Amino acid sequence: MANEAGGSAQPNNNSEGPKSYEEPRERGPNLVKGLERITRRRQGKLPLVIPEGKLRPESPLLAAKFATECNVIVGHHLPVFKRWKDYKDVHGNVRDGIFRNFIGKVGMDVADVSVRKACTEMLKIATRQQRHRLKKEFFDPHPLHLVTRTSPVPSMTDEQWNEVVESWKDPKKMGLSEINKNNRAQVKFHHTTGAHSYGVHNNNLGDKYKDKEPDALDLFKEFHYSKKKKCYSDLVQAAITEMENKTSQPTEDDPQSKSATEVVAEVLAKHTKKPRFLQHVGIHHVHARSSSSNREAELAAENRNLELQERVDTLTKLLKESEEARIRQAEDNMKRDEENRKKQAEMDKKLDFLLSHMQPRSAQE
Structure with missing residues (x-):
């Protein structure tokens, strides 16, 4: 039957659209092509200019690509040892290989000393x-006796993986891990810059504040707004x-108006033990805590x-008892297996003895 537009009517039994019966495609390993494409365009290695004392380039594009590619390379091509000391040689330098x-x-062109250090x-x-990601995925969810003994990543041998696992099983290290986990849970104001550093994220603001320079409060909002959830967290909003x-x-106790930097420093000092936000965004102002606040914080x-x-x-006691x-x-x-083997051996001896003393019936006749 034709519809009013003149087309043939088709049943619409599935309002969600056609279903795909193909298996979901798993993404393969990152081949580290991002920086290589930039290198080919420049017809040579990247001019990695890193100021002294910094870890990343000043250019936002190069800084983001540099950090991303470093993590990809370690995740797919380098082994993960149980401690940073294992990456060094006898002279204290990273192994040449x-x-x-x-x-x-x-x-990258690493002729410069500051670049090699970065x-x-x-x-x-x-x-x-990478060590944290492996521990979170392959160690923490499983009981100790069910942790895989085979390396889950191709960049590590089974022997290297087992060395790392044994270090994680150490009760002292598990206790420190629990302390660090609880300390991270005390963080109230999580930034939303993702893999970007504060400097790169600040440069990416572009012309949003072309009419005026953003103050400390504007930057605090920018660095803590979740684009995914389209809102602030409850603690950040408060x-x-x-x-x-x-x-x-201005209050009666403090009738003079304060600058945005002073206000941000005061509020962060009230809710955070060691606020570093203003320093990270390039505002070198640290609000001093009062003596009473220091005593309460301590x-x-x-x-x-x-x-x-x-x-x-x-936790250490429970691990030891377990x-x-x-x-x-x-x-x-x-012991039970040994006793069973002994009993079986005795039964075999008795059976052999009985069989050896049995005579055939024809011989008896």
Whole structure:
């Protein structure tokens, strides 16, 4: 039957559209082609200019590509050792083979000393991040006796993987990991810049503030707004409201109006133990805590440390008891197997003895 537009009517049983029965495609390893394309366009290696004391180039494009490619190279091409010391030779420098492999895939000209230092620091950061990702995916979700003994990544041998796993199983290291996890949970204001550094994200603002220079409050909003969720977190929104109130309405205790930098520093000092936001965005202003605030912060930190230490001691005790129980069970199983073998050997001897004394019936007749 034709519809009013003159076309044939078609049934629409599935409002969600046709379903695909193909298996989802898994993305393969990153081949580190981003910087290579830029290198070919420039007909040579990238002029990696890194100011002294910095870890990344000043150009936002090169800084982003440099950091991304460093993480990709470590994730797909370099082994992950249990500590940074294992990457160094007897002279304290990064092993020549590892450094050459890393630099060769980055495709940078590292003749300058500051560039070599920056590449070394980026290698250190990337290996630490890769070690954290491997631990989070292949170690933390599983019981200790079910952690895979085979390397889950092609860049590591089974022996290298097992060395890292054994270091993670150390009760002392597991206790430190628990402390670090709880410390990270105390962070209230998470930035939303992703892989971009503060400097790169600041440069990417472009002409948004062409009419005026952004103040500290504007930068705090920019660095903590989630584009994915289209909003601020509850803690960030509360801090912004407090900052705006302090900026617009002087109180009786403090009738003089404060600058945005002073207000941001004051609010961050109130809610954060060591605020570094203003320094990261290039505003060198640190709001001094009052003596009472210092005492309260120190007392709260001491209480948290005591609680964490108790949890670490409890966790260490449970791990020790679990390991002892596993060892006892293994020993009991070995003893049980040995007793069964002895009983079986005795039965075999008795059976052989009886068979050897049995005479055929024809011989008896």
